Amino acid sequence: MGLWDSFEDVRGQQEVAQTGKRKYVCVTGNWSLLASWLVRALLEKGYNVRSTIRTTVDEAAALMALPGAEQRLELTQADMLDYGSLVEVFMGCDGVFHTSSPSDLVSNYPSEMADFEVRGTLNIVEACANSSVKRLVLTSSLAAMVWDQQRHADKVIDEKCWSNMDFCRSKKLWGPLAKTMAEKAAWSLARDKELDMVVINPAIVLGPKVFGTTQCIFTYLKGVKELPQSGLFAYAHVEDVAKAHISALEVSDASGRYICYESVVSEEKLVGLIRKLYPDSSVPSRFSKNGIPHVLSNDKLKSLGLALHAEQKLL
Template sequence: MGSSSLMGESVLEEKIRDMEANEERLEVYDVDVLDYQSILISLNNCNAVFCCLDNPEGYDEEKEVDLEVRGAINVVEACARTESIEKIVFSSSLTAAIWRDNIGTQKDVDEKCWSDLDFCLKKKLWHALAKTQSEKAAWALAMDRMVNMVSVNPGLIVGPSVAQHNPRPTMSYLKGAAQMYENGVLAYVDVEFVADVHIRAFEDTSACGRYFCFNQIVNTEEEALKLVQTLSPLIPMPPRHEKEMQGSEVYEERLRNKKLNKLVEAGFAC
């Protein structure tokens, strides 16, 4: 088992190291996703790769986009050269699908959709740009090398202390949150559900392509308040939070995850 990030050590990695000390069969490797050889070494005799390239420092510059794309290419190429690998489950994001000029006019935003790279660059949506470019690069190489890959595209990941332990990635995801909210594409998902979906995506032989992964779409003031409460104190509570929500505008939901529901409920994806 290998664990890595683009820079720094995450809380998850600390927990994995604690597990290594107590689990006889668990081997942990230090992997630099920009070091192709270190990835190859860690994949020896592995049959699954769960690839998550989130940067714990967040996404504030274009150079971080390039690093994530290089990491994605290295991981997929290493998997292609490792005979024991059965499948890659690639963690992307909803931000790789929801950003473009005309999103407010589109009825359905589903797994066929991609964020517009020029739009993301113009608006400096670095998280969306990184996730879109890295996922596209991973898919292109996986298809070229005939590697079995599935991607999971979660909404904003929440759960006990998730945002507090990952403040910069959380805030990077939320850049442009007001526009996401008004266009019905702001969504969040519990971290345990995300983990379960990743496991299902690997174990289900019928799983294929991309899967939008979210528990709740935020399209009312009441739901927006719930999200803020979940993220507190990272995001301060608005002064009106004690007032009862009556007559608030409801924005049209545009996100669709029927494909995920089939995977979770029936076990058939495509």
Template sequence: MANKIIIGLVKWGKKSPKVDKYQPPDIYKGHWSFGYRETKQTKGVRQQHTNRDSRTMANSGEGKVVCVTGASGYIASWLVKFLLSRGYTVKASVRDPSDPKKTQHLVSLDGAKERLHLFKADLLVEGSFDSAIDGCEGVFHTASPFYHDVKDPQVELIDPAVKGTLNVLNSCAKASSVKRVVVTSSMAAVTLNGKPRTPDVTVDETWFSDPQLCEASKMWYVLSKTLAEDAAWKLAKEKGLEIVTINPAMVIGPLLQPTLNTSAAAILNLINGAKTFPNSSFGWVNVKDVANAHIQAFEVPSANGRYCMVESVAHYSELVNILHELYPNVPLPERCVDENPYVPTYQVSKEKIKSLGIDYISLKVSIKETVESLKEKGFAHV
């Protein structure tokens, strides 16, 4: 049934316009519009990346104040860490500053005592980000829920993503100090448009997900990120805000926060006794690269438009093979969940992200870092 719906939408859906990958257009139309009120070798490679991370942490942020929304999240926690390492003063918004599960790992970071300030803010409350954003040169809007199993997509995913983005950007528009806003979008807002994704296809920043196709496919998280990014570009144009979006795929790598996030759980499931692996292919990228890209998108004057972030696209079977190589004694799923042909992989352009100086950490190292972090946090016992 789902295939019939998708095929039908592709037939009558409007073709994507010709667009400039560096300046996303106002393309989304229809009833989803929202008003604006709304091994040793591996170890060596990993050490190389650790050293690289340290080298990039120059004191370029001394004397500058920035805001990070949703600061307790997976990407945001690394973003706060790197910003503090660069000398920035960080105003970090969280839903509950008194909850140690949300804040302890942040206040324990180097530089936090001197330059980290926590603010309470709610995505759905208009004006609640005003105090956190006031006086900031840069704003990093990372806050957005990521759940697979939802009972009410509108309430649980779409409203927080879209209204939250509008509320944050409206607060930015009030603050004359804000020079640039970096919005955490997703490859989810890029790839679901009915076009085939096969090994000979290269996805780039000119691709936009189709909201109607997302809705018909009941891909609610994809819809939420698609609508949120669209809302961001529209409001930025209306308010004269300078924004950049970072569009990462499945983000893995070490965890700073004490809670298990959805993308790390995808790796955990494979080493935690699963009998089968999903018949799915996703783009994968390391959380440290994503956090660094956010900072570069703020600091590099020429940064603009959208940036796809995918180190490689891999089927779950490839992840299992890498895990077997890294952890040969760990029981891993030996068969796919179904007998259908494997969902094909595809290419994602790295041309634009290279302009921000991002040199991707490999998938193998990212998987290794994820598992070791899951062990350290007590989620995995391998």
């Protein structure tokens, strides 16, 4: 361990002691852009981190190479469908982040995964309620809010909004359906168990990977059959989304759901962006120029004191 790493580790632990931040936390879910950033951000803030995200050998080695990881990162395994293994992993942790990948416009989400996601999420909630966990921060998705053909385009989408599950089924939108079902089930069980739970509903998560290339807008356009209704295409920088999760744990009066996005792109702008960034790529004919994006509100998220990145950093 180098001198700088030693300094960072000591500084992080002093910050925890001075501010009373929860020190022992667990990050669960699947390997994703968000999960890796969250682990890094937690280490930078001085937390001891226990991670159950599934990784390859190379990904695990990269995580363990992060500053502070050698001293404060524990990589372990837990099965989301095995309640007992989750309780064991959560013991001693004050906070848990369940970072199942946000569902956005991905059209290849398997329909059979919806039941798996619901059952796994319920196990997470149950295990948190029956262990030392003081707060669960759950990653849901903006997709659990926006899909509703009965909502007027002028209506502001905020934390009170839910996607219409019948509409999702009729359109075979299995990703948004799974996110809506899982989040609603989680809220019902958390209230029943009196578990302190906060939910982050991110838009499409973009930005540089902790290891490797940058994840950009075009990544999410491959295989997409249609944009959400009225051209809603919102996105957020991964660093902002990770910070939002940590704030949801640290801010004592944080509660309920928080929409996390930086900007909304209309279909017309999106088509222009594709042509500008990828001039050799054909613009899918399914994208029209007539979309009028819904109005989103992230005022509640801003109340946590977060400053979002500029648009240029997300392209």
